[in-house]
Amino acid sequence: MPRFFKDNSLSIAFGLIFLASLAGQAISGHGSVNHDAALHNGDPISFWHYVTSAVFWTDVMENWQSEYLQFTLYICATVWLLQKGSNESKQLDRAGGESDEEQLLGDHAKPNSPRWAKAGGWRTSLFSNSLLLVMGSIWVLSWLAQSITGRINYNETQLDHHASPVSWLTYVTTSDFWNRTLQNWQSEFLAVGSMAILSVYLRQRGSPESKPVGAPHSATGTEG
Amino acid sequence: MRSVRVMFWIYLALIFAGLAYAIALGLLEH
Numbered sequence: 282m283p284r285f286f287k288d289n290s291l292s293i294a295f296g297l298i299f300l301a302s303l304a305g306q307a308i309s310g311h312g313s314v315n316h317d318a319a320l321h322n323g324d325p326i327s328f329w330h331y332v333t334s335a336v337f338w339t340d341v342m343e344n345w346q347s348e349y350l351q352f353t354l355y356i357c358a359t360v361w362l363l364q365k366g367s368n369e370s371k372q373l374d375r376a377g378g379e380s381d382e383e384q385l386l387g388d389h390a391k392p393n394s395p396r397w398a399k400a401g402g403w404r405t406s407l408f409s410n411s412l413l414l415v416m417g418s419i420w421v422l423s424w425l426a427q428s429i430t431g432r433i434n435y436n437e438t439q440l441d442h443h444a445s446p447v448s449w450l451t452y453v454t455t456s457d458f459w460n461r462t463l464q465n466w467q468s469e470f471l472a473v474g475s476m477a478i479l480s481v482y483l484r485q486r487g488s489p490e491s492k493p494v495g496a497p498h499s500a501t502g503t504e505g
Numbered sequence: 506m507r508s509v510r511v512m513f514w515i516y517l518a519l520i521f522a523g524l525a526y527a528i529a530l531g532l533l534e535h
Contacts, residue, residue: 429531
């Protein structure tokens with residue numbers, strides 16, 4: 282296997298199934314929209330029109346935001362919240378940001394530590410929270426995108442039924458916006474909670490998401 | 506590590522391009 286694929290098989294594989302799923306969503310969504318148009322004696326729209334429409338992008342963004350919220354919350358919550366026996370948790374005496382020694386910062390940095398881990402001051406503070414900041418920014422931006430594209434669809438429906446269009450501030454208080462948002466959040470939170478507790482007693486040999494098969498159920502924060 | 510860095514930037518570019526497109530679409534159709 283070429284070196285590039287060997288070094289990156291996880292991110293390549295997930296990138297490819299992401300693109301394939303997005304293409305599948307576009308094809309099936311286009312079919313669904315045109316089926317609906319036919320039922321209401323409307324005109325069909327082209328595939329290109331559909332994939333550049335607010336209808337398609339609202340669906341994409343509402344799923345993105347919930348996934349990034351899930352990871353943002355998980356990154357943040359697992360600093361402080363722990364689960365005895367879970368591979369997803371740190372050991373019970375390590376709640377919080379931990380010491381500079383444990384985090385290999387400043388004088389405790391290794392020769393091959395990232396430059397900003399050694400730099401101190403604002404650069405180390407920023408780098409120390411960079412994963413949370415970037416994942417959190419993607420969540421906020423995708424939720425914003427969901428709200429502004431969702432409002433366009435909402436207003437089109439309003440106008441079709443001779444009702445008044447609404448402002449963005451009004452749209453984000455509608456049941457449409459919160460139903461789209463919360464139906465995604467509930468599944469993410471259940472999946473995360475399940476992962477934290479099921480990994481206490483269940484195993485997958487070879488996966489770093491699991492404890493080693495022979496690890497005791499009480500072992501917390503060990504890698505497979 | 507060079508190929509890993511390439512994947513890192515591909516992911517970030519893809520994500521932020523999608524976000525920028527969706528936000529621009531929403532604002533322009535406003």
